[in-house]
Amino acid sequence: MSTNNNVMVSIDHLHKSYGLEKAVKDFNIEIEQGEFVTLLGPSGCGKTTTLRCVAGLERPEAGEIRIGDTTVVAPEKEIFLYPEHRNIGMVFQSYAVWPHMTVFDNVAYGLRVRRASSNEIKSKTMKTLELVGLDHLADRFATKLSGGQRQRVALARAICYQPEVILFDEPLSNLDAKLREQMRDEIVRLQKEVGITSIFVTHDQSEALVMSDRVVVMDKAVIQQVGDPQEIYANPVNSFVANFIGVTSLLEGKLDARDGEVCSVDVSMGQGVEPLRLRAVGAAGAKPGDKINVSLRPEDVTLHLERPQGTDHGNLIEGNVIDTIYLGSFLEGRVRVGPHEIGIQIDHFENLVADQTVYLSFQPEHGLCLAN
Numbered sequence: 001m002s003t004n005n006n007v008m009v010s011i012d013h014l015h016k017s018y019g020l021e022k023a024v025k026d027f028n029i030e031i032e033q034g035e036f037v038t039l040l041g042p043s044g045c046g047k048t049t050t051l052r053c054v055a056g057l058e059r060p061e062a063g064e065i066r067i068g069d070t071t072v073v074a075p076e077k078e079i080f081l082y083p084e085h086r087n088i089g090m091v092f093q094s095y096a097v098w099p100h101m102t103v104f105d106n107v108a109y110g111l112r113v114r115r116a117s118s119n120e121i122k123s124k125t126m127k128t129l130e131l132v133g134l135d136h137l138a139d140r141f142a143t144k145l146s147g148g149q150r151q152r153v154a155l156a157r158a159i160c161y162q163p164e165v166i167l168f169d170e171p172l173s174n175l176d177a178k179l180r181e182q183m184r185d186e187i188v189r190l191q192k193e194v195g196i197t198s199i200f201v202t203h204d205q206s207e208a209l210v211m212s213d214r215v216v217v218m219d220k221a222v223i224q225q226v227g228d229p230q231e232i233y234a235n236p237v238n239s240f241v242a243n244f245i246g247v248t249s250l251l252e253g254k255l256d257a258r259d260g261e262v263c264s265v266d267v268s269m270g271q272g273v274e275p276l277r278l279r280a281v282g283a284a285g286a287k288p289g290d291k292i293n294v295s296l297r298p299e300d301v302t303l304h305l306e307r308p309q310g311t312d313h314g315n316l317i318e319g320n321v322i323d324t325i326y327l328g329s330f331l332e333g334r335v336r337v338g339p340h341e342i343g344i345q346i347d348h349f350e351n352l353v354a355d356q357t358v359y360l361s362f363q364p365e366h367g368l369c370l371a372n
């Protein structure tokens with residue numbers, strides 16, 4: 001385990017199954033004090049299970065989790081702390097506010113069960129309510145609040161007793177689009193202001209990318225990649241991450257040869273058709289003959305209406321327009337290239353019609369070779 005003093009949550013070789021089904025396989029991460037880490041992945045990939053193991057709501061069969069200096073679970077050492085003995089706050093998707101209590105009593109709850117003095121309860125609760133902008137509603141019953149206000153109460157209740165870590169499980173998914181964005185920004189602001197270590201679960205990639213210091217991308221119970229949003233977006237380690245994180249076109253092919261950073265890849269164009277030779281970067285461990293997907297992001301593809309004369313980098317692709325949509329300030333479209341579809345995005349209007357022949361080019365460093 002780490003010797004880094006700044007580590008607030010450490011999850012080490014965590015395994016959790018339900019019957020024969022593995023919900024989380026060999027999950028490892030160290031989260032620093034004050035860090036905002038998001039678990040991102042499709043439904044059923046194990047995000048909630050991981051979070052519930054940290055909370056103490058599930059018992060893993062192997063591994064170790066530490067919060068601060070305390071080992072909260074380690075089945076091999078027969079250690080298991082109940083949720084109330086772990087220094088954590090939780091916010092879930094359903095607004096778990098208590099309807100029979102006022103806003104104040106909801107938020108003060110954590111301090112009361114920890115037997116804080118009444119002065120402390122009053123001052124800390126009011127201060128937290130101010131932080132989330134609900135101090136004027138302290139005496140109102142929690143049933144008489146809007147969805148967004150209830151979620152603020154849940155947030156205030158989770159941070160009021162100053163836990164070391166706060167766990168969020170899709171807290172925004174019941175809110176409408178506008179409120180969702182507003183609450184998202186508010187959570188980030190509050191998290192930075194209070195400096196509390198946070199683990200946030202979502203299946204919404206844009207939410208993960210805008211909110212997080214680091215993103216953990218999961219699929220089928222396994223971590224696929226951990227990195228900051230920029231890294232995850234620009235350098236996905238495999239096709240799953242590339243596809244899940246953003247719009248990207250994947251062109252299947254085979255590695256022909258490598259020259260330093262740059263690979264030449266033969267992209268299959270269908271049976272009996274000469275493959276398309278493209279140059280792109282990545283796939284460090286791949287050997288000639290290995291299957292490679294070339295990943296292209298729409299914003300990295302340049303559109304030409306006429307065949308350009310001598311593109312120096314050689315990545316020139318002829319195709320036919322499938323369709324386009326005009327989205328205010330830019331145009332998105334799809335271009336058919338043999339059996340493939342390539343997404344494009346251009347920042348000006350272009351009157352493209354279906355089946356029109358167009359030419360696409362990209363710089364080798366914008367094409368990413370992915371080994372699977």
Ligand SMILES: Nc1ncnc2c1ncn2[C@@H]1O[C@H](COP(=O)(O)OP(=O)(O)OP(=O)(O)O)[C@@H](O)[C@H]1O
Pocket residue numbers: 018021022023041042043044045046047048049050203
């Ligand atoms: N209590 C349970 N009993 C049996 N299987 C469970 C239980 N909870 C979760 N699972 C299974 O474990 C796997 C992981 O579930 P988990 O709830 O962690 O997924 P998730 O990533 O949070 O998905 P979602 O985005 O849908 O919330 C799933 O296949 C799920 O069916």
Ligand SMILES: [Mg+2]
Pocket residue numbers: 047048049
């Ligand atoms: Mg879940």
